[in-house]
Amino acid sequence: MEQVAFYILAFLAIVSALFMITRINPVHSALWMLLTFFSVAGIFVQLDAEFIAAIQVLVYAGAILVLYLFVVILLNPKSHGFIKIPFRYALGTVVSIIIVIQVLFAVKTSNILGQKGDITDQLMAQHGNVKLFGKVLFTEYLVPFEIASILLLVAMIGAIVLAKKE
Structure with missing residues (x-):
């Protein structure tokens, strides 16, 4: 049952993070960010890290999100849809992701994490x-x-x- 709840929270965190970066309206983006923060806090609760989950909710969902909304309200940015990304940036992103995956695999399979x-x-x-x-x-x-x-x-x-x- 715990594994099912973890997969639901992880899926919810990934989907809400994707919706957060793809929304045109910054307020809608902030609401998706709030859902992402709560999903990550739920994962921390499952890891028996209640203190970190509480800090996640208080600091990130509370303070950082309110700060973000104040900036959005005060600056009133006008968004015109998606930004066109040049091919070299997209290629650099893909290469960076591959390198991060390789480093994580190397750390996972080695004894570098210590005792x-x-x-x-x-x-x-x-x-x-x-x-x-x-x-x-x-x-x-x-x-x-x-x-x-x-x-x-x-x-x-x-x-x-x-x-x-x-």
């Missing part, structure tokens, strides 16, 4: 994945977490300074 971690299913069931995620984040990865937060703060201040009218 499994020490967190078992029993430990996850006992403590919950959010608690374990927080414990690892604030012990082993505290310094990179703080550096990332400082970089985001600097970027936010920079965006405010650049957007401020003189």
Whole structure:
């Protein structure tokens, strides 16, 4: 039953992503993007990654989509249908996809991913994945977490300074 639900969510994510990039109206495109985000969040729930699913819904379906809609409303872009893509770009896209598939196959068949971690299913069931995620984040990865937060703060201040009218 879980496999059927996964295939339904994956099919829904792929189809809605295709509809998102092929719609002429940007608001319709945003609604298809919303469905894509919810489908991906459903896949994360099936992987027992409830925290990542919640972040997917809150950050992407909430904040990023609202930001996208504000840009669409404020700029009011006029779309005139599909953009004609030159042949060399289409050929480059096909070659890039083939190379990505080859790299993914090489990673899958080799031992490059390393060994499994020490967190078992029993430990996850006992403590919950959010608690374990927080414990690892604030012990082993505290310094990179703080550096990332400082970089985001600097970027936010920079965006405010650049957007401020003189």
